[in-house]
Amino acid sequence: MxxxxxxxxARLGVDPVLIRIGFAVLAFAGGAGVLLYxxxxxxxxxxxxxxxxxxxxxxxxxGVALALITLGVLLLFRAVGLWFGDALVFPLILAAAGSAVxxxxxxxxxxxxxxxxxxxRGHVEDTSAPGVFASATSVPVSPIRIVVGTLLVAGAVAGFxxxxxxxxxxxxLLVAVVAAIAGVALLFGPWLWRVLDQLGTERxxxxxxxxRAEVAAHLHDSVLQTLALIQRSSDQPRRMVALAxxxxxxxxxxxxxSGVDAGPATSLEQAVTEVGDEVEAVHGLTVELxxxxxxxxxxHLRALIAAMxxxxxxxxKHAGVDxxxxxxxxDHDEVVAYVRDRGVGFDPATVPPDRQGIAGxxxxxxxxxxGSAVVHSTTGGGTEVELRLxxxxxxxx
Numbered sequence: 001m002x003x004x005x006x007x008x009x010a011r012l013g014v015d016p017v018l019i020r021i022g023f024a025v026l027a028f029a030g031g032a033g034v035l036l037y038x039x040x041x042x043x044x045x046x047x048x049x050x051x052x053x054x055x056x057x058x059x060x061x062x063g064v065a066l067a068l069i070t071l072g073v074l075l076l077f078r079a080v081g082l083w084f085g086d087a088l089v090f091p092l093i094l095a096a097a098g099s100a101v102x103x104x105x106x107x108x109x110x111x112x113x114x115x116x117x118x119x120x121r122g123h124v125e126d127t128s129a130p131g132v133f134a135s136a137t138s139v140p141v142s143p144i145r146i147v148v149g150t151l152l153v154a155g156a157v158a159g160f161x162x163x164x165x166x167x168x169x170x171x172x173l174l175v176a177v178v179a180a181i182a183g184v185a186l187l188f189g190p191w192l193w194r195v196l197d198q199l200g201t202e203r204x205x206x207x208x209x210x211x212r213a214e215v216a217a218h219l220h221d222s223v224l225q226t227l228a229l230i231q232r233s234s235d236q237p238r239r240m241v242a243l244a245x246x247x248x249x250x251x252x253x254x255x256x257x258s259g260v261d262a263g264p265a266t267s268l269e270q271a272v273t274e275v276g277d278e279v280e281a282v283h284g285l286t287v288e289l290x291x292x293x294x295x296x297x298x299x300h301l302r303a304l305i306a307a308m309x310x311x312x313x314x315x316x317k318h319a320g321v322d323x324x325x326x327x328x329x330x331d332h333d334e335v336v337a338y339v340r341d342r343g344v345g346f347d348p349a350t351v352p353p354d355r356q357g358i359a360g361x362x363x364x365x366x367x368x369x370x371g372s373a374v375v376h377s378t379t380g381g382g383t384e385v386e387l388r389l390x391x392x393x394x395x396x397x
Contacts, residue, residue, distance in 0.1 A: 002037075002041045004019075004037055004040045004041050004044065005019040005020045005023065007044060008040070008044075012062060012066070013062045014062045014063055014066050015063065015103075017100070017103045017190045017193075018063055018066055018067070018100050019066065020190075020193075021096045021099055021100055022066060022067075022070040022096075023036065023037050024096065025070060025074065025089075025092060025093060025096045026070065026073060026074065026077075028084045028088060028089050028092055029073070029074050029077035029078070029082055029083060029084070029089065030077055030081075030082030030083060030084070031082075032073070032077055032082060063100070067097070067100065071093070074089070074093065087160070088160070090159070091156040091157070091159040091160035091179075092156065092160075093156075094152055094153075094155055094156035094159065095152065095153050095156030095157070095182065095183060095186050096186070097152050098148070098149040098150065098151070098152025098153035098154075098155075098156065098186065099149065099153065099186040099187065099189070099190065100149075101145050101148050101149035101152065102145060102146065102149035102150070102153075102187065102190075103149075103190040103191070149187075150187070153183050153186050153187055154183070156183070157179045157180060157182070157183040160179045210368060213360070213364065213365075213368065214365075214368075216360060217306070217360050217361045217364070217365050218254060218306070220310075220360060220361050222247060222250055222251060222254070223247060223251065225313055225317075226244070226247040228317070229282065229283075230244065265297055266296065266297055267294050267295065267296060267297055268291070268293075268294050268295045268296075268297055268301055268305075268328070268330065268335070269291045269294045269328075270297070271297050271301070271302070271305045272289055272291050272305065272308070272326070272328050273289065273291075275287075275289070275305060275308060275309045275312060276288075276289045276312070276326070278309070279309070279312045279313060279316055279324070282316075283313070283316035283317070285316055285321070285322045285323060285324065286322060286323045286324070287312060287323075287324045287325075287326065288323065288324070288325050288326065289325075289326040289327070289328070290326070290327050290328070291328045291329075292327075292328065292329040292330065293329060293330025293331075294330065295330055295335070295391075300369055300389070300392060301335065301389070303365050303366060303368070303369045303371070303389070304335055304337060304366065304369075304371065304387060304389045306361070306365060307337075307361065307362045307365050307366050307373060307387055308326065308328070308337050308339060308387060310361040310362050311339040311362060311385040311387070312324055312326065312339055314358070315339060315341040315343065315383060318343070318344070318346070319341040319342075319343025319344060319345075319382070319383060320343045320344050321341050321342055321343040323341075323342075324339065324340070324341050325339075325340045325341070326338065326339050326340070327340075331391075333390060333391055334388055334389060334390045334391055335388070335389045335391065336386070336387070336388050337386075337387040337388075338384060338385065338386055338387070339384070339385045339387075340382065340383070340384045340385075341382055341383055342382040343382055343383065344379070344380060345377045345378050345379050345380050345381045345382050345383055346377050346379060346383070347377070347378070347379055348375050348377055358373075358375060362375075362385065362387070366387060366388075366389060369389060370389070370390050371387065371388050371389035371390060372387075372388050373385065373386065373387050373388075374386045
């Protein structure tokens, strides 16, 4: 819950699973495990943000030492009366020992498992890299450990049920069911915990990757485009200053708006109009835009606006024309936009892969929001960029 077990495991060189099991067992010694966990949560200092993690190698000796310490603490609490009864605690200790035998991993096994989990699918060095569920179950465990651990858990369940024979028939059934569920949890609980932990890790990595892609696309659309215009306006100092100031205001607005393009536009039609005015002002040509229908502007639709803006900028820079035409229509389940020019055109297949104007700022940007972009162009025949973005249920008119 608070990372106490993981932090202690890294510090002591013990698999965190063993520490979690120890806290769970001690919880039945008059609630001592809960109290100890809360004290550790409150007293152990948190690791500094960004600090390198120093981890002691996990060894069998450390794991056995932790088990003996836990057992000693349990016997101490039993001697002073902080005890929930032998019929409950001793089967629990036996089941915890079986779970520890099954799920304890050495430091080498942990590194190998996490390496498999972190290897992307289709990586050139390992094309058979497993997914989250495969990596979580791929920890090498000897057959002897599997047999011993399962027998200990099964013995704990049987001992718990046998120790409570005095209950009524209904109570016996309830006890048996609870004991069986507890046994299954001890056998598969650590595996499920690791699966959920790895899913969270992959989700955070995917979010960071998408954020980096959004930042790269925005910088390409704004800063890099402005720098290119400034280079072409070296003989016009006033225009260079105006472009730099405009870009500074836009970048500050974007940075302090949590990564979302900020501006006065609150609807799709207003945003499209602003795109046309901006391209006309910066590139000195005519942009004719037609908008059919309107929707409130949100982050989902801003992706379409940004892709349309990039298509207009590309046409202004490379088409060699003095007019660009655009059309935007709100349908019942999607928004469709077209940007056309009658310029020199190009062959999309010959665009170098390192050019992000089409791939990163148009195609990939819309795909991240569930849309699509298609570029139709031929040399000497002009260019048409078709953008489609499905509407979310709350956005549909």
